[in-house]
Amino acid sequence: MHYLKDRGFQHPLGSEITPQPIYEGRREWLRRLALGSAGLALAGWASREALAQVARPGKLAPLPGVRSAVAGGLTMEKLTAYGDVTSYNNFYEFGTDKSDPARHAGTLKPRPWTVAVEGEVRKPKVFDLDELLKLAPMEERVYRLRCVEGWSMVIPWVGYSLAELIRRVEPTGNAKYVEFVTLADRGQMPGLRSSVLDWPYVEGLRMDEAMHPLALLTFGLYGEVLPNQNGAPVRMVLPWKYGFKSGKSIVKIRFVEKEPRTAWVKTAAQEYGFYSNVNPNVDHPRWSQATERRIGEDGLFQKKRPTLMFNGYEAQVGQLYAGMDLKKHY
Numbered sequence: 001m002h003y004l005k006d007r008g009f010q011h012p013l014g015s016e017i018t019p020q021p022i023y024e025g026r027r028e029w030l031r032r033l034a035l036g037s038a039g040l041a042l043a044g045w046a047s048r049e050a051l052a053q054v055a056r057p058g059k060l061a062p063l064p065g066v067r068s069a070v071a072g073g074l075t076m077e078k079l080t081a082y083g084d085v086t087s088y089n090n091f092y093e094f095g096t097d098k099s100d101p102a103r104h105a106g107t108l109k110p111r112p113w114t115v116a117v118e119g120e121v122r123k124p125k126v127f128d129l130d131e132l133l134k135l136a137p138m139e140e141r142v143y144r145l146r147c148v149e150g151w152s153m154v155i156p157w158v159g160y161s162l163a164e165l166i167r168r169v170e171p172t173g174n175a176k177y178v179e180f181v182t183l184a185d186r187g188q189m190p191g192l193r194s195s196v197l198d199w200p201y202v203e204g205l206r207m208d209e210a211m212h213p214l215a216l217l218t219f220g221l222y223g224e225v226l227p228n229q230n231g232a233p234v235r236m237v238l239p240w241k242y243g244f245k246s247g248k249s250i251v252k253i254r255f256v257e258k259e260p261r262t263a264w265v266k267t268a269a270q271e272y273g274f275y276s277n278v279n280p281n282v283d284h285p286r287w288s289q290a291t292e293r294r295i296g297e298d299g300l301f302q303k304k305r306p307t308l309m310f311n312g313y314e315a316q317v318g319q320l321y322a323g324m325d326l327k328k329h330y
């Protein structure tokens with residue numbers, strides 16, 4: 001409760017909290033909507049607002065979003081349970097075990113928070129989190145997230161296209177790439193004592209990738225603000241790339257002329273490429289990328305799922321890579 005106050009968000013009223021089954025019910029409605037079988041009973045229920053407001057586990061402050069109109073922004077697959085999304089994480093600043101971030105990220109202070117947007121832009125600016133939250137309408141997007149380690153989740157994120165922010169700072173003609181820098185504060189992040197990575201965690205995109213409407217500047221999931229372990233208060237989500245491209249707890253966005261040296265490329269360039277688009281035909285030296293395990297479906301006899309080109313977003317993003325050798329630019 002205190003924690004929520006510190007973040008400056010209002011605590012949700014008990015009456016606003018919707019139990020998980022109702023949320024799941026909403027998915028069923030959406031599925032039926034897609035199939036065209038929901039019929040007239042939808043009147044008064046499926047307004048954009050109603051769809052946006054039933055989505056809360058009641059753990060953190062609400063952050064509802066309208067249903068996304070971006071193509072590919074709504075996957076009709078079963079959602080990964082909130083408990084799995086928030087307890088099986090990669091966030092090396094809090095340790096390298098999957099359970100470390102949920103256990104140790106309580107020390108992260110997501111408020112007050114600023115994001116410096118700088119470099120090759122006409123209007124550099126340090127944005128306060130509150131300004132960012134109001135910059136553009138929040139949308140809910142259900143994206144698949146595929147980790148390079150061979151597992152995936154389906155998560156209802158809340159945010160808006162990064163392009164909204166980029167347009168406002170007016171990049172110059174020299175802006176060819178964007179760099180995302182994660183907070184690196186030893187006081188808040190015990191994992192920084194280890195040298196697994198060269199801190200801060202830096203990721204990057206080519207400018208056209210960053211402008212793609214699917215690239216989501218993300219502030220929440222499941223209708224609430226991001227849990228610390230998922231990258232509070234603001235992170236990227238790039239559904240067509242391996243999960244590590246989606247930097248968490250971002251404090252700086254820099255526009256640059258040269259391809260950024262990302263933390264993973266610095267650590268093991270032969271294993272982690274700058275592009276890192278999900279590609280079932282190009283294996284990681286230590287893991288096949290042909291199939292994946294969906295978190296929550298891990299029964300002994302559960303079949304793995306085939307991994308899809310660009311994680312299933314090929315129709316949306318394929319053009320960005322026309323003519324590129326994706327084996328070379330892995």
Ligand code: MTE
Nearest residue numbers: 089090091092147182201243244246247248
């Ligand atoms: N961002 C930072 N700053 N540090 C990290 O260790 N891990 C990445 C990515 N972003 C990571 C990060 C990896 S490997 C994955 S798979 C996703 O975050 C996991 O996001 P999730 O925990 O919200 O599922």
